[in-house]
Amino acid sequence: MTMNRLLLIERRPAAISTLYLGTIFILVTGWLPATLGAGIGTASFDALFLTGSLLMLWRYGAKRDSLLTQQIFWAGYLATGFLLAVWVRSVNLLDFAQAYKFVWYLALLAPFAWAEGAMKPIDFRRLLNISLVMFFLVYAIKRLLGFDRPTLIGENNFELVFLALVYYSAFVAGTRISIAQTLTLLVIVVLSGSRSAAIAVALAVALTYDFRTRSATKLIGGLIAGAVGIVLALIVFESRSHGGIESIDRFRFFLMFSESVADWGLFDYLLGADRLTPLPSHVCSSLSYYASLFSYDKNGTCYSVILHSFNLRIIYDHGIIIALLAGLYLLRLTRSATLIQRGCLIGIIFVNGLSVSALNSVYTALGIAFFCLAASANKAEHTHSLE
Secondary structure (H helix, E strand, O other): OOHHHHHOOOOOOHHHHHHHHHHHHHHHHOHHHHHOOOOOHHHHHHHHHHHHHHHHHHHHOOOOOHHHHHHHHHHHHHHHHHHHHHHHOOOOHHHHHHHOHHHHHHHHHHHHHHOOOOOOHHHHHHHHHHHHHHHHHHHHHHHHOOOOOOOOOOOHHHHHHHHHHHHHHHHHOOOOOOHHHHHHHHHHHHHHOOHHHHHHHHHHHHOOOOOOOOOHHHHHHHHHHHHHHHHHHHHHHHHHOOOOHHHOHHHHHHHHHHHHOOOOOHHHHHHOOOOOOOOOHHHHHHOHHHHHHEOOOOOOOEOHHHHOOHHHHHHHHOHHHHHHHHHHHHHHHOOOOOHHHHHHHHHHHHHHHHHOOHHHOHHHHHHHHHHHHHHHHHHHHHHHHHO
16 A cells, blocks of 8 residues: 555545644654654644644534533633633633643534544544554664653653544444554553553453454454453553552552542532642642642642642542533533443543543543544444445
8 A cells, every 4th residue: 555545545625634634744753853852742733633623613513412502511611710710819821721621622522523424434544554653663663772661742641542542443433453453552552661551552452342243253353352452451560560559659649639638528529629729738848859740830839730640630620520521521522432432432531531631631632533533434334334
């Protein structure tokens, strides 16, 4: 297959071409500025996500459905948070933006769900193949050069959830996932040394298996792939775990979170802290080695971002109610997918949120966007086959 056929051939709407070719361009070239110390890859994905959302809205329009109502809610929640935090409490605008980034992403995801049948299954197969090749080559080379945690564009805890979602989206779109693709993905995870990615990828691999198959070959292949995924995940955990649970930094962050909410009541857990409340000073002091994550005001205060885990951050800053509403919004957003597929998506996001930014990361947001397009692509192909 020529590179020309791989990337071009089919004419696509401008919105799809921008998203599809833009993602491929960043994947193929993003490693170079990252290697030179210029962290523009993540910013490029942010720009692409925003541009793609606006172009999707322009090309396919907004539907007057419950998704639009929820989108308006998130926009209103963002505006209300800005008034309370920045206008009333004089919180630094950048601290506010960091805590509310996921709300921005949620509001911008709706146009991808409205663009039904915009991408084709073959687009996802090509995107997956290019992603696997780039991640494998860069990770393998950096490992050989002595990098303990190789990266393609940004921190691998972030970018590997994007790869897991692209892999699963290709399956959701109706693409037949090969053993070679699965094994390449698993090798990439081992090369990465990321524990959170190991669990997320193992979940994605496990749920690409057709549990209804009566084919002995598929049954044995699925069991082998699942076993290999579990073994490789355990290898990553073993290589990164020394000294028991107390040595795991995320466990220490959980203890810091527990101290921060020690005097909370039921309504505090439901609604979260006042918008936007710093963590207690003694917690910030105990996490001083993460000074780069302190408030942009440079006054010694720190916010929940220092806890790393998005699951802890959303409860502290926004409360359980908003966390549940975000989950329900994602289920509505991905309504074209099956319940198991949507459950896998939520599971991958939750697992990633145990360790890092999950919904607060553009890598996750862009992965969800492709998942939405994949689900509608499969639905469109199925409808066309019945006509």
